Amino acid sequence: MCGILFSLTTAQQQVDPELWQTLTEINxxxxxxxxxxxxxxxxxHFLQFYxxxxxxxxxxxxxxxxxxNGNILCWNGEIFDGLSIALGENDTAALMQHLxxxxxxxxxxxxxxxxxIEGPFAFVFWQEESKRLWFxxxxxxxxxxxxxxxxxxLVIxxxxxxxxxxxxxxxxxNGIYSVQLGKEDEPETPVLLYPWLQQEENPRLALPFPRLNRGIPALGTETIDSNNELPPPDETMQTAVRDFTNVLDDAVKRRVADIPFIDSVHxxxxxxxxxxxxxxxxCLAALAHRHLPVSEPIDLLNVAFENPRSQNAKQQKKASGDGGTTNTATATVYNTPDRVTGRASVEELRKIAPERTWHFVEINVPYSEAMTYREHIINLMHPLDTVMDLSIAMALWFASRGKGTIDIDGAYEPYESHARVLISGLGADEQLGGYSRHREAFRHGGWERLISEVCVVTVVSS
Structure with a gap:
């Protein structure tokens, strides 16, 4: 994740030096x-790029x-397809050559x-000959x-x-913005010149992927039967599943195949x-396993937060005589549902790939520590400010910090992950229909209702 900082000012009004210093430190x-x-x-005008x-x-x-040649590019992104970039080639340098x-x-x-460009990106680009800023x-x-x-x-x-x-x-x-300088008849404020539109509507700035497929599979109008069983997939559906698996596998390969070794310890x-x-x-961990040297461990970062309210409720229930008995392993405050499923899933990975070292990193976050860093995380996610934004941001922040423990022969030892790339499955449920509401949509309206439900969620989440 790179940092971009840019300012467009006049000689009469420069960016506040204290603000600029703060922004450089953040980036x-x-x-x-x-x-x-x-x-x-x-x-x-003065243009400053950092x-x-x-x-x-x-x-x-x-x-x-x-x-x-006078052109200036600030790039925070990854080009996985669309432009020709060889394995081992830097995508920033390749993009500059294209531009x-x-x-x-x-x-x-x-x-x-x-x-x-197929991949995530943000950029600022100065085109010297045309005296135009793009971002x-x-x-x-x-x-x-x-x-x-x-x-x-303008500060970006x-x-x-x-x-x-x-x-x-x-x-x-919603598109690419532009500022034209050096021409009296052109505005010197950002204008949205080219919105992202479908290819047939605006060939100058087409989306890098087609419209979401709303076609009904050739499986009739089956619904879930009384035994809650889905109809068996036919050959067309099986082909689609194989194609999706191949595309996902290729995407993971492009992400992990040429990560640089930062030091001599490979x-x-x-x-x-x-x-x-x-x-x-x-699934993502298993796919990453296919494309990394087997001698190289993979870190599995599992976050659990201490929840005082939940613990108080358990203590009250136990005091009333309704709590039953528990063993020491399950009594810990960090045995959250994700921790329990994480431990079970890493054992599945060890069966699938026993030759690989899988570091199951247990990241336990005491309530006091979460509150200590809460304001810092709120600042980092600014200007987003909803409760859900904060909930997701805190989980991602503590996970990406990578400080936890791993089990070594039955003893938990401190561990800090230094991985350069973190892979996340966020969005899979929205794309593939993994929530109970998707099952209910299929139950009540077959494929047509399910597709409508997935399409609505996908548009909102994007």
Whole structure:
């Protein structure tokens, strides 16, 4: 996860130095492998670019901003398909080569390059010859990009903290924005020139994937029978399952196959899985196993939070004589449902791949520690501020920190994961229909009702 920081100001109104310093510190934490600044002037305007890099792909670390022929690129993303990038090649450098070759007088040529990218991204790009600034996010908004705007300045940052003097908003993931400088008849404020639309509606900026398939499978209108059994899949459905498995396997391979070794110790885990023990994460772990050297461990990060209210309820129940007896192993406050399923699932992985070392990292978060870091996490997720945002952010933050314990011959030892890439199964249920409401939709309305339910959830979640 790299960091992007950019400002467009006039000579009369510069960015507050204290604010800029705070933003550089925040973005530096996102990119520990390199940090650089590039400043240019265009007429009465000053453009300042600051990028930080977390080296995740390719043999060489490519410092940013990348500059070529006056063009400047700040990139936080990963190109898994769409543009030709060889294994081991840095995608930032490859993208810069594509962008510098486009006809600067033809916006369509630039947009064709961007619309071909398959993968998450956010970027800021200065096109020197046309004196045009481009910036935006992928159509699903999978990389953070915030902006603060007024009549005299534009500040863009991958992350920010609450500030009484600055109002931050997410850059909408609805298309590519542009600012034209150097022309009196052009606006000097961001305008949404090209929204993400379906290919037939706007060939200049097509979505990198087709519309969601709403076709009814050729299985008639079966529903779940009285025994709660799904109808058996026919050959068409089995083919679709195989195709999906192949696509998912290829996606995992592209993500893990060329992660750089940061030091000379090639036996350290480079990959970790956010591991609740569910079907999604166990499948992703099994697929990652296919594409990593068997001598390299894989970290499975399992987070459990202490819940005082739950523990108080258990103590009261036990005091009233209704609690029964429990053994020491199950009495721990961290035996949450995800911990129980996680332990069971890692044993399944050890049966599937006994030659692999699977580090089941138990990350126990006391209530006091969660409260200690709560405000810090709220600042990190700003400007998002819902209860669900905080719940997800806290789980991800403590998991990505990677500090926990692992079981070594029956004894729990402190362990810290240094994996460069964390794989998550978030979104699998929304895409594949794994909730009970999907089963109920199928029960009451067959495939048509189920497809409608999945489509609605997918649109909302994206």
């Amino acid at each position: 530096t934490k996102r990119g520990p492998d390199s940090q650089q600044t590039r400043t240019i002037s265009v007429g009465d 990028s930080t890099v977390l080296h995740l792909r390719g043999r060489d670390n490519v410092p940013q901003p990348v500059c070529e 510098t070759r486009v006809d600067t007088k033809n916006s369509t040529a630039f947009l064709k390059v961007i619309s071909r 935006g996010r992928d159509c699903l908004g999978r990389r953070s990009l915030l902006w603060s705007r007024n009549e005299n300045s 940052s991958s992350a920010a903290q609450p500030n009484d003097k600055v109002e931050w908003q997410e850059v909408p993931a 036996s350290r885990p480079r990959v970790a899985v956010l591991f609740s023990g569910g079907l999604d994460c166990i």
